[in-house]
Amino acid sequence: MGFFSGTKTIGILGGGQLGKMLLTTTRKWDLTTKVMDPSSSAPSKIACNTFVQGDLMDYETVVSFGADVDVLTFEIENVNTDALAHLESKGVSVYPQSSVLKTIQNKGLQKQFYVEHYLPTAPFQRFDSKVALKEAVVKGDMSFPFVWKAETMGYDGYGVKIVRSNQDLETVNEGECLAEEMVKIDKELSVIVCRSPKGEVACYPCVEMEFHPTANQVEYVISPARVSTSLAKKAEKVALAVSEAFQHVGLLAVELFLTQEGELWVNEVAPRPHNSGHFSIEASYTSQFEQHIRAILDLPLGKTENKVAGVMVNIVGKEGYNGPVFYKNLEYILAIEGVNPHIYGKKETRPFRKMGHITIINEDVDMARKIAEQVKETLEVISK
Ligand code: ADP
Secondary structure (H helix, E strand, O other): OOOOOOOOEEEEEOOOHHHHHHHHHHHHOOOEEEEEEOOOOOHHHHHOOEEEEOOOOOHHHHHHHHOOOOEEEEOOOOOOHHHHHHHHHOOOEEOOOHHHHHHHHOHHHHHHHHHHOOOOEOOEEEEOOHHHHHHHHHHOOOOOOEEEEEOOOOOOOOOEEEEOOHHHHHHOOOOOEEEEEOOOEEEEEEEEEEEOOOOOEEEOOOEEEEEOOOOOOEEEEEEOOOOOHHHHHHHHHHHHHHHHHHOOOEEEEEEEEEEOOOOEEEEEEEOOOOHHHOOHHHHEOOOHHHHHHHHHOOOOOOOOOEOOEEEEEEEEOOOOOOEEOEEEOHHHHHOOOOEEEEEOOOOEEOOOOEEEEEEEEEOOHHHHHHHHHHHHHHOEEEOO
């Protein structure tokens, strides 16, 4: 197939930490890679064969980047999908497919997709402007509280707001949006599914995501989720149905709400390596990154079971610090058993910027969670 003999190239759009971790596998297997990112100091730069600086949303730039690669993938969702579709028409294998990315790039289209495929999701309404949403509120078609979501370009909770009053409504951005029923969430779960072009499917065990109380960002990911076996199986079944509906190639992270009534609703999906799968590097037989590379090269998929429990804690910039990054107390946490730091290599810190993550492995998931908290309290990402 040429990839192991150095005659074929994998192209990766986006050179952030997810790309850097994908490159661990390509380096392990000596696969040739070419990466594009808008930043000249992208974390992936040190680990690819060829680095190109360029705009991922620009049609011509993406087409010319992809023209001489054999398989093209992405580690970020804000990529020009028309360019991907054009490359597909020219014979480049784009995985996940441009059609999958196009659907998920728009939260309204994504929600409609779930409805059309009879997949459970929170009730919602779409609006083409803030004015239209306000009118619906005045008419009584929408009532507080609800969750406002920008249809495009939101990430890590930046395009999401809980609206409890007219005053809150004033603060949301202009543009196409959806208003979603506010779910009474018991737990947020995630299941990562991987599919190969020949339709082989591998599903990781269900994990639990704990959010930072104010930043609306995942703080801890717990694998396996602390839920009953039957609920975990049910979550995995829903995720497999979502995967079947998309017919994607490569990874698909399926984020789910477990409601207080015990129902499982699909929140959203990500067709790429996902924060909720980082634990797999140390805790699983096959990491999500290796699994993605296996899938896009149409190789047999690896075993997804955990070897051991894993808890991942995101390392983000401390509030009040902007500038050249300094990791304080890293040496103390390294003295703790089962602690595996990943430092992404971003030069500048900002409050809540994702700078790295740490996975704690332990036979006992509750002990791993406890150590994760100790790690979080000890390590400080600051600027001197
Ligand atoms: P993003 O794409 O920015 O990650 P999400 O749609 O996943 O945005 O929303 C971010 C977080 O906001 C979710 O993980 C959840 O905690 C909360 N949230 C989103 N939708 C709802 C909802 N309908 N009801 C209650 N909380 C929600």
